Amino acid sequence: MILIQNLTKAFGPKKAVDDLSFAVERGEVLGFLGPNGAGKSTTMRMITGFLPPTAGRISIGGHDVVEDALAAKRLVGYLPENAASYPDMSVEGFLGFTAELRGLYGEAKKKAVHRVVDLCFLESVLHQQIDTLSKGYRHRTCLAQSLIHDPEVLIMDEPTDGLDPNQKHEVRNLIREMGKTKAVIFSTHILEEVDAACTRAIIIDRGRIVANGTPEELRNMSELAGAVTIAAQNADAAKLSALPEAARVEAVNGSLRVYPKDKNAPVALARSVMDLAAREGWRVDALHTEEGQLDEVFRRITLPDTVKK
Amino acid sequence: MNASIRPNSSVANIKAIAKRELSSYFTSPVAYVFLVIFLLLAGFFTFTVGNFFERGEASLSAFFAWHPWIYLVLVPAVGMRVWSEERRSGTMELLLTMPVNAWEAIVAKFLASWAFLAIALALTFPIVITANVLGAPDNGMIFAGYLGSLFLSGAYLAITCMTSALTRNQVVAFILSVVLCLFLILAGFNPVTDMMTRWANPALVEIVAAFSVITHFDGFQKGVIDIRDLFFFLSVIGFALFATSVIIRNHRAG
Numbered sequence: 061m062i063l064i065q066n067l068t069k070a071f072g073p074k075k076a077v078d079d080l081s082f083a084v085e086r087g088e089v090l091g092f093l094g095p096n097g098a099g100k101s102t103t104m105r106m107i108t109g110f111l112p113p114t115a116g117r118i119s120i121g122g123h124d125v126v127e128d129a130l131a132a133k134r135l136v137g138y139l140p141e142n143a144a145s146y147p148d149m150s151v152e153g154f155l156g157f158t159a160e161l162r163g164l165y166g167e168a169k170k171k172a173v174h175r176v177v178d179l180c181f182l183e184s185v186l187h188q189q190i191d192t193l194s195k196g197y198r199h200r201t202c203l204a205q206s207l208i209h210d211p212e213v214l215i216m217d218e219p220t221d222g223l224d225p226n227q228k229h230e231v232r233n234l235i236r237e238m239g240k241t242k243a244v245i246f247s248t249h250i251l252e253e254v255d256a257a258c259t260r261a262i263i264i265d266r267g268r269i270v271a272n273g274t275p276e277e278l279r280n281m282s283e284l285a286g287a288v289t290i291a292a293q294n295a296d297a298a299k300l301s302a303l304p305e306a307a308r309v310e311a312v313n314g315s316l317r318v319y320p321k322d323k324n325a326p327v328a329l330a331r332s333v334m335d336l337a338a339r340e341g342w343r344v345d346a347l348h349t350e351e352g353q354l355d356e357v358f359r360r361i362t363l364p365d366t367v368k369k
Numbered sequence: 370m371n372a373s374i375r376p377n378s379s380v381a382n383i384k385a386i387a388k389r390e391l392s393s394y395f396t397s398p399v400a401y402v403f404l405v406i407f408l409l410l411a412g413f414f415t416f417t418v419g420n421f422f423e424r425g426e427a428s429l430s431a432f433f434a435w436h437p438w439i440y441l442v443l444v445p446a447v448g449m450r451v452w453s454e455e456r457r458s459g460t461m462e463l464l465l466t467m468p469v470n471a472w473e474a475i476v477a478k479f480l481a482s483w484a485f486l487a488i489a490l491a492l493t494f495p496i497v498i499t500a501n502v503l504g505a506p507d508n509g510m511i512f513a514g515y516l517g518s519l520f521l522s523g524a525y526l527a528i529t530c531m532t533s534a535l536t537r538n539q540v541v542a543f544i545l546s547v548v549l550c551l552f553l554i555l556a557g558f559n560p561v562t563d564m565m566t567r568w569a570n571p572a573l574v575e576i577v578a579a580f581s582v583i584t585h586f587d588g589f590q591k592g593v594i595d596i597r598d599l600f601f602f603l604s605v606i607g608f609a610l611f612a613t614s615v616i617i618r619n620h621r622a623g
Binding site: 105108109110111112129130133134136138140141142144145146147148149153157158160161162163189202205 | 468
């Protein structure tokens with residue numbers, strides 16, 4: 061549905077986006093991660109046709125975004141960063157306006173507005189002027205705008221930014237729901253959202269893709285993934301590190317963490333740690349296998365050079 | 370995609386955007402304040418400074434003569450927000466990622482603001498009635514004056530749209546457009562051209578004056594609708610709107 065090839069955007073000598081290539085199919089929700097200034101918004105602005113790329117190609121549903129801009133734009137719903145809308149309009153007026161630009165008039169327009177008002181819980185503020193609304197409502201108004209023509213492709217730039225936890229939850233559910241039938245790309249720097257809504261995630265840093273995979277795969281890139289933590293009285297670090305499956309042992313908050321040699325076989329390590337504990341007669345208070353942590357992966361691969369050294 | 374959607378024509382896009390733009394003028398009190406100030410200024414200059422009654426002639430020349438100067442401040446005030454506000458609030462991104470061409474948005478916004486100025490101008494109708502009650506003016510001449518005034522405001526407005534696209538700051542847009550419009554007045558303003566003839570080649574002075582709105586507005590005031598004057602105003606509008614599209618494209622290209 062969305063095909064991006066060697067996409068590059070330069071602002072003067074600085075490359076904001078550098079040779080990006082990826083594809084998103086219908087039924088996928090792609091999380092777009094990266095530190096601030098990594099090029100997330102720039103990439104989305106190019107996909108939606110607002111910024112022309114310096115090099116590379118974007119095609120949406122087979123339409124080139126530069127050469128066949130209108131056909132591509134028709135397929136896309138876009139929630140821009142900080143959810144801009146016309147402050148002097150009412151919610152109903154604004155949604156009606158965007159419906160008209162999408163080619164919906166009369167009965168179809170009324171139906172479309174009604175549908176997104178229901179979807180985004182805007183019923184109570186329908187006739188209110190947008191600049192009198194709270195941030196959450198303003199955000200959802202712009203979200204409603206992006207859904208008004210039931211687009212096949214949904215691009216959202218930080219859709220949960222500035223929302224309260226309940227609203228975040230609603231929006232994530234909505235994204236997951238949309239992802240069943242559409243191709244969705246959304247950017248975020250909240251890592252828990254990747255688990256909550258994505259089928260796949262890309263981490264970009266300084267305009268380049270540094271990781272691309274399912275949330276599971278990304279988590280497995282973590283050093284922590286597969287490590288076994290054991291809290292036991294008189295546990296012996298030397299004996300743990302002598303285990304054939306163990307790479308090294310580390311003391312963490314009164315318990316011992318054993319890192320596996322082979323990340324893909326965490327169960328083997330857990331079993332032998334358990335057997336060892338039984339043989340040695342340690343009194344085990346807790347024993348568990350660590351999952352990888354996304355934020356650790358994120359920090360490790362996107363850390364600026366100055367901090368890495 | 371929704372089955373009932375059929376792609377919009379350019380006319381439909383322009384209509385939708387222009388409708389939004391024009392109604393946004395009237396949702397804020399600024400529009401009404403503007404209308405009142407425009408009518409007050411027009412009345413003040415015509416009756417007090419222009420000595421409408423004392424002239425003893427049944428024409429609106431005292432009325433139209435001031436328009437280039439009244440518009441100089443008021444048209445930039447109307448047009449300054451057209452693009453700068455979209456840039457500042459980020460709605461430009463929203464608008465231009467809709468399935469519309471940039472030129473459609475540019476034309477629509479220009480037409481909407483021009484319609485607003487036309488409404489303001491139309492509200493000066495009592496002066497036409499006054500002239501007709503007091504005497505027997507040449508109504509064809511009055512019509513030509515109104516037509517010229519409309520095109521004059523359109524030229525100023527197109528220039529304001531252009532400066533508005535340059536910046537996200539409305540005040541900067543306002544000042545830039547006042548300066549540009551002032552130049553268009555002064556190039557053909559008699560005191561200035563008289564001064565210039567003292568040291569410059571008269572042919573050169575004439576060429577400079579040909580770029581002035583005053584030179585081309587004069588004919589309309591005298592009741593002459595000259596195709597060349599219309600062409601002048603239309604080309605100023607066309608050029609400024611084209612420049613607007615270049616500015617917006619460059620802004621997006623980064």
